[in-house]
Amino acid sequence: MxxxxxxxxxxxxxxxxxxxxxxxxxxxxxxxxxxxxxxxxxKNADDPYADEEFGVWAADEELTVTTDDGIDLHVEIVDGPPGEDRPTLVFVHGFCLDMGTFHFQRKYFEGKYRMVIYDQPGHGKSGRLKKGEYTIDSLGAGLRAVLEATCTNEEAVVLVGHSMGGMTIMALAEQMPELFESRVAACVLISTSAGKLDTVTFGFPEVVARFRRPLLPLVGLAGPISSAVIDRGRRASADLAWLLTRRYGFGTTRPSPALVSYVERMNSTTSTEVIARYLRTLYTHSRLLVLGPLQSVPVLLVCGDKDFLTPLDHTYEITSVLPEAELVIVPDAGHVVLLEHADEVNDAMDTFLTKVLQ
Missing domain, CATH: 1.20.5 (Single alpha-helices involved in coiled-coils or other helix-helix interfaces)
Structure with missing residues (x-):
């Protein structure tokens, strides 16, 4: 029985x-x-960028700049108008992206300014850190190395940073405040934050969002083997990745499918191992109280009103320390506002630079 x-x-x-x-x-x-x-x-929707050749540009010079921690950075230079005494625009991209983030800005300002664009460590065509974690401090030092290699000591520069690129500029200001009194003519900070990224809810109710925090240390322990497995999973679920990119990168109801695909491709080429080794520095980034050097230069702040990754409140926090900064809020724009609403961002940048560089 x-x-x-x-x-x-x-x-x-x-x-x-x-x-x-x-x-x-x-x-x-x-x-x-x-x-x-x-x-x-x-993807079957009408697409204004269906024929856009994303990621295709002409560079007058390409070079490799090696950072203090041994990472080779891929750098591209676009010459400015001959005989013009204008600052060089230096573009610094964000997390899980690459220099292609500035696709429309590169096209718009070509022939108007000399431009320097590079891939941050672990992104795009740049090399990776051999061991240990990436830090915002090291990114600031990397930006310094790029400036030293591409601009003369007397040449003025305008620093343009998106997301983590803005944090990189903040780190440089903390490390070398004298640059902002002499060589930095202006700064443009787009969809960025001076800290408290560990409080971002990604648009979820707080009761749901708080469950991501205990998981971060586990993600941070991802090694090369587990990362390879996860990367294969990411590629296998490309459609889901596309939908998530649209959800968290864009603010309009129906963004350009070609544009979403372009951003998703940049995201997908950033390995899980690189992502994991960046998480700690991003979530502990806190530089609101060291933004003093930026008070000595004109600053333009740009943010979309539907940015879930670096919400508008984070931009408002920066204005509390930089009350003279010019603020542009772009309606129906997400985290990649400079791609999603390129015309508005380019117009704002052009107007700002024309005014402050007279």
Missing amino acids: GTEVARTNRKRKAGIVGAIVGLAAAGVAAGVATERYLVRRS
Whole structure:
């Protein structure tokens, strides 16, 4: 009797497990089907950038700049108008992106200014850190190395930073405040933050968002083997990645599908190992109280009103320390406002630079 009861219980448990597995499989299948349907529907929309050649530019010079910690940075230079005594625009991109973030700014300002654009460590065509974690401090030192290699000691520069690129500029200001009294003519900070990124809810209710915090140390322990597995998973779920990019990078209801795909490609080429080794420095970044050097130069702050990654409140915090900064809030714009609403951002930058560089 006991054996028969045990056998019955095992069958019942097996049936329950089978049902759960079956439901899970059905749920995954339905989720994938829904995901692919949504992507197809989105990509079939009219697209103003369907023929845009994203990531295709001409550079007058390409060079490699090696940082103090041995990382080779890929740098591109676009010459300015001949005979013009204008500052060089130096573009610093954000996390999980690359120099392609400034696609439209590069096109707009070509022929108007000399430009320096580079890939941050672990991103784009630049090298990776051999061991240890990336830090915002080291990114600031990397920016300094790029300036030393591409601009003369007398040449004025305008620093343009998006997201983590803005944090890089803040780190440089903390390390070398004298630059902002002599060589830095102005700063443009787009969709960035001076700290408290560990409080960002990504648009979720706080009761949901708070569960991501205990998981961060686990993500930070990702090694090369587990990262490779995760990266394969990311590629296998490309449609889901596309939808998440649209959700968290953009603010308009129906952004350009080609533009979403372009941003998703930049995201997907950043390995999970690199992402994990950046997380600690991003979540502990705190430079609101050391922004003093930026008070000595004109500053333009740009942010979308639907930015879930570096919300508008973070830009307002910066204005509390830099009350003279010019603030431009772009409606219906997400974290990649400089791509999503390029015309508005370019116009704001052009007007600002024309005014402050007279």
